[in-house]
Amino acid sequence: MQKTIKITLKDGKIIEETIEDREGIKLSLICQKIGKRLFEAAAAAKVNGRLTDLSDSIKEDSSVEFITYDNPEALPIFRHSAAHITAQAVKRLFPGTKLGIGPAIENGFYYDFDTQGRLTQDQIGKVEEEIKKIVEADYSFSFKEERKDAALQYFKDQNEPFKEELIKEIPESSVKIYTQGEFSDLCRGPHLPSTGKLKGFKLLNVAGAYWKGNEKNPMLQRLYGTAFPTKKELEEYLKNLEEAAKRDHRKLGKELDLFSIQELTGPGLILWHPKGALIRKIVEDYWREEHLNRGYDLVCTPHIARVDLWKTSGHWDFYKENMYRPIEVEEQEFMLKPMNCPFHILIYKTKRRSYRELPVRYAELGTVYRYERSGVLHGLMRVRGFTQDDAHIFCSPEQLETEMESCVRLALDLLRRFDFREFVISLSTGPYPSKAWELGLKPEELHQKLIGETSESARKGSVHRAITYQDIVDRFYPEKKNEFAGEKEEWIYAEETTAKVLEKVVLPQGIKPNIDIMGAAFYGPKIDIKVKDALGREWQCSTIQFDFNLPRRFDLNYIGPDGKEHRLYMVHRAMLGSFERFFGCLIEHYAGDFPLWLAPAQVKIIPIAERHHDYAYQIAKELKQNRIRAEVDDRGEKMQAKIRDAELEKIPYMIIVGDEEEKNKTVNIRKRKAQSDSKPLQTAQSLQEFIRDLKTALS
């Protein structure tokens, strides 16, 4: 039986094809008919909005879009195909290897294998060689739809226990098996037409990873790599990696003498050297100033407290794993604080509070200690002792919206001061259906995001009914939903208040919040703000968290206008996060090249010869009187060497003084990074002018 089907293309053009009813027509054929160039550039196709392989066929009227290499949607296809090719290479080199999973990830892909430990870092080169052979062989990717039991048998015969496990978890009755050359793998697809299309790939490193991320499962070897449609894009990416390595805060921290972490002190404990401490002091001053201006009160609290405090707060029961063992003093047990909140609560509770004095906002640069497993520590980013820029807001329900709004504004204002321009904001919601999530995602998108990744049928679009929040909670978090503190009404009120604030403050700035469903802490929903640094990497900084738990545990209340006690709302918030992590971010964001207001030394004065030293010190004195951080380089080095060293120290300005300057009472200014091959940026001017300019730049 033959029939004619209509194919609607992306540009609206409709083509008709007459096909054999049972066989349909291959997408690659359609593509080829449209044009040779399109065919060569096509990685995959989208049929009725669903991605599929070019080797797939269609049998009915459809809308078809071809995904070419330059389309961002092609990237994951490349990477996923690269993962399969990598697996093929590894299986060739290490027979008996059992396959785990091999997905595309943000900047590349990985594949997990059980090679019985044979795959190590020094084998990467060999695997790459093998991949090259596979690419050159240009095997085509093809797939077969198999019934689950047949597929199960197949992978059993292949001795692939992980694949068997995966198939058993798939709800559909059939699965797809992709083949290129002698290699076959369970996969949802789609893939490139053939292995030869993979032009730019690179294996990056090997690491251990638990099967399904669960430490009770066996440890597999994970091979990370990346892939791009062209070599050029790959090279750009690798360059970016190099740049990131250059900016590594651990490296710059050592080079610029900012901080150290030493074996004798212990892992995850930071020693701030003078220059680092100075930058921290500048940030702290700015932070305190901003908080005082915005109605916060500063408080200070101790590092240890009796264990009873932590029992009252619940940390003893629920946070014990992250706390250090008690310290015994005069037969009483004290604990190092992992958080500041209980102390702030105690200050609040020292007297009866009237609604007239709300909101109460207590802010503290509070140093806390948390036990972190040794393997997770990382420079300044993940440590065991750190100082949070913490605050707690105690307010009435009516004040919540205003308070939230000012928190979000404060966070963005502070972060922008440090030249962060892009933000990723997410709202983490709890177990009750509030309307908050509609803010970030349309129901269909939600569908794709949540169901699409886990279920084939939803991807095919067979479930089009509107999905509800409750569906998601029930389906994905069946046990977790009972672990939450607080009343349903509180949750909904808090989430909807937050949504209102995000709508008012964040959306107009062109930032679309993410909704992290069920991402809330057990005690309340939260907003997190991540910054994107100069290289586009994301760092968690601000967090604003509701707490329905502590006000109950500590019986926090206020006296309302009706003369009765009312339950207080409490908000935890940190804007920069911790000074340690934030400092690490700043170092990487600025590549160690701190802006004038943060630079530990702002001006280096370079006398050309010894006879200019007096004049140099005179200038330094005057700069210091104007609160400008200046140093004289009075070493017996050549001027050129001093300039070089000042450049390497990344000091924003140099003042070079010699006979001419001394005679004319001027200063010769060289701005950092004014390379000798560029136009000379240095100008002679009076010191007063220079000071005025700096002050303008600093204000």
Add this chain to the structure above:
RNA sequence: GCCGGGAUAGCUCAGUGGUAGAGCAGCUCACUCGUAAUGAGCAGGCCGCGGGUUCAAGUCCCGCUCCCGGCUCCA
């Protein structure tokens, strides 16, 4: 914590079971210099820590500490 890799001078790093090395930094001396490294000399080491194998260990083996890449978690 687990898997893999690593630790040699202040820093960056060579080092094949047989006398511990370089460059930079440091110190001393000379040079007093015009926009990214002046030259010479000197000094600098529990080769991460502890055991073992060996005539002999920085090198081989075992244990520990710390670091790096991940897994998991988070400020």
